[in-house]
Amino acid sequence: MLIGFHGTSYQNAKEILRHGFTEDHFPDWTSDLGRGAYGYIAVPEMPFATPTHIAAEYARLKADMHGYGQADRRASxxxxxxxxxxxxxxxxEDICDFNNPEQYRTLIGLKRRFEAFIHAERTFTSGAAYRDNEDGILIEYLIRKRLMRDYHLMVMDTYTPLFAKMSNFANGREICVRHIGLISKVDLYRRK
Structure with a gap:
């Protein structure tokens, strides 16, 4: 069992609480670990920031890209x-953990093999051009072609911009729940 934290707009959070995570809300473009419901999980060996803080900052940084409307804006x-x-x-056994060197090497080998496909010309919806991630594109392609197992959950240590624009060091552990039927006990996070 994992506890994940998903940062989003106030309106989206209300919808998730009402209806749960639904596949029809997954974007047409691909994120780091493919299609699914994203979140961050706690990792004791990564003390840089809590998963709740990273989730909130990610949502704040991406507010315009995700099209948060006026209902999601404060007076300020x-x-x-x-x-x-x-x-x-x-x-x-249903988790693909790219922090595992063997699973990471396998993906890198396949990435080299399918590099032309990954970099093919694509059209994007608004905001997606900034986010369509080649790793996610590759993961979806490999699963569709049955070259990779469709794991229920993907995991990888990633960097989410908090104060600096970029870093080569991960500051959180990101998860992508591909099979949303595994998600339960959805609630609004409140600081304890």
Whole structure:
């Protein structure tokens, strides 16, 4: 069992609380680990920031790209951000952990093999041009062609901009729940 934290707009959080995570809300473009519900999980060996803080900052930084409307803005114009806490019940064998050197090397080998496909010309919806991630494109392609197992959950240590624009060092552990039926106990995160 994992506890994940998903940063989003206030309006989206209300919808998630009402209806749960739904596939029809997945964007047409691909994120780092493919299509699914994203979140951050706690990792004791990564003390840089809590998963709730990273989730909130990600949502704040991406507010314009994700098209948060006026209902999600405060009088100051700043976005209203919420963090949704959720539980994922998944067996270890159904997790693809790219922090595992063997799984990482396998993906890198396939990435080299399919480099031309990854860099093919694509059209994007608004905002997606900034986010369509070649790793996610590759993961979706490999699963579709049955060259990679469709794991229930993907995991990888990633960097989310908090104060600096970029870094080569991960500051959080990101998860992508590909099979959203595994998500339960969805609630709005409140500081304890």
């Amino acid at each position: 114009g700043n976005p209203r951000i919420s963090v949704v806490e959720f539980r994922v019940d998944v067996a270890d």
